Amino acid sequence: MLSKKTKYALHALTYLGKHRENKTVLIQDIAEEHGISHKFLENILLELRKAGYLGSKKGKGGGYYLIKEPKEIPLSRIIRLLDGPIALLPCVSLNYYEPCDECKSEVQCGINKVMAQVRDETLKILENKSLQDILDGE
Template sequence: MLSKKTQYAFKALMYLAQHEHEGPVLIAEVSKKKKIPLKFLENILLELRKAGILDSKKGKGGGYFFAIEPKKVNLAQVMRLLDGPISLLPCVSLNFYERCKNCDEKKCGLNMAMVQVRDATLKILEKKTVADISFPE
């Protein structure tokens, strides 16, 4: 399940993508329009900026904007940044692998099933971008 943090991130990214050609967007505007608590949104956008997805400008005419095109930001990238692993078990994670205790992965039916789930999920999330989910308001 997506965390509230990631859900808010996607809402904010969609809003910014929809207003991409209008210049930087104020945090307060995104917060109000998308009903995201301001302090929570500040932290989310800061993480996205540190990751190079967003950039910001201070002062008059300032706000947040995309550092890279929304069509180059895939959903898996954002989810991993904010929530960590996408896989349902640590033993099948590509980027956050951890061996399960007392388990032989080569003989574990659950592991084998979760690898298929992970692969099917990633096939979609790595192809879909912020631009794909950003419909005009």
């Protein structure tokens, strides 16, 4: 399951995607719309900005706005950014690899092999769905 952080990020991105004509959107507005804690959401938007998805403007009249095309924001990226690995095991993660303690040898581990396949197929799904697909469904 996705963490609330990621779920909130998706809601925020969706909201921003729906308000691209406005110059900026307040954290407050997104938080209120979805009943999310302002401060918690603030941290999430900050991460999205640092990762290059959002732009922001400080001071009075400031706020956030989307700086990427919705179709250029695949679910895989958002999930990785906020939740970490997409792979089901650390030993098959492309971006967050770590060996598994209880495995003597990865090369002869059937679990490792199957999970690498699962990762590849899962990635295909998540790379092919973007914020645009979410917006299309609203």
